[in-house]
Amino acid sequence: MHHPLLAQFELGVKKSLDHLHQEFSKLQTGRANASLIEHIFVEAYGQRMEMKAVASISVQDARCIVLQPWDKSVLGAVEKAIQTANIGVNPVNDGIVVRLNFPPMTEERRLQIKKVVSQLAEAAKISIRQERQKINDVAKEIADENEKERVQKDLQKMVDDANKNVEESAKKKEQEVMTV
Numbered sequence: 001m002h003h004p005l006l007a008q009f010e011l012g013v014k015k016s017l018d019h020l021h022q023e024f025s026k027l028q029t030g031r032a033n034a035s036l037i038e039h040i041f042v043e044a045y046g047q048r049m050e051m052k053a054v055a056s057i058s059v060q061d062a063r064c065i066v067l068q069p070w071d072k073s074v075l076g077a078v079e080k081a082i083q084t085a086n087i088g089v090n091p092v093n094d095g096i097v098v099r100l101n102f103p104p105m106t107e108e109r110r111l112q113i114k115k116v117v118s119q120l121a122e123a124a125k126i127s128i129r130q131e132r133q134k135i136n137d138v139a140k141e142i143a144d145e146n147e148k149e150r151v152q153k154d155l156q157k158m159v160d161d162a163n164k165n166v167e168e169s170a171k172k173k174e175q176e177v178m179t180v
Helices: 004-025 072-085 107-139 145-178
Strands: 041-044 047-050 055-061 064-069 091-093 098-101
Touching: 004 107, 004 145, 041 072, 064 072, 072 091, 072 098, 107 145
Parallel strands: none
Antiparallel strands: 041 047, 055 064, 064 098, 091 098
């Protein structure tokens, strides 16, 4: 028997975690990763489209990504979008594909990104606490003492699980960032 308030909390937590993972995927780690660029917007055909909609994205090795537009006429737009996105890599347009050669990350850069990982994880925890507060405020109105107590107890367990999930994700991301 899952209380509707707990289901509502679960939904809020899922949103927070999805957002956290999406933000993590945009962070550069020691390896070239398609998720760094697939959501960059390209001005093509008179509209803004995501990179993955206008080009195939392939990771050649740990340091190189190749973008091959479905249509050569958008090659320049793809190159420009990468420059504008400012992801720390200069695109090389050879007339057929755009290559992105990622420089090896410096220790300083790794530590900067590790700090961003911590900040994102902290923001996710704050958002989980805010969700808990919203649910707790409503739970206080439950007339049946046993039910109220059960909801609050289950809620706290869900909060602990969600925070543990955030910490594990952050630790995993930090390891990716710090791996040379």
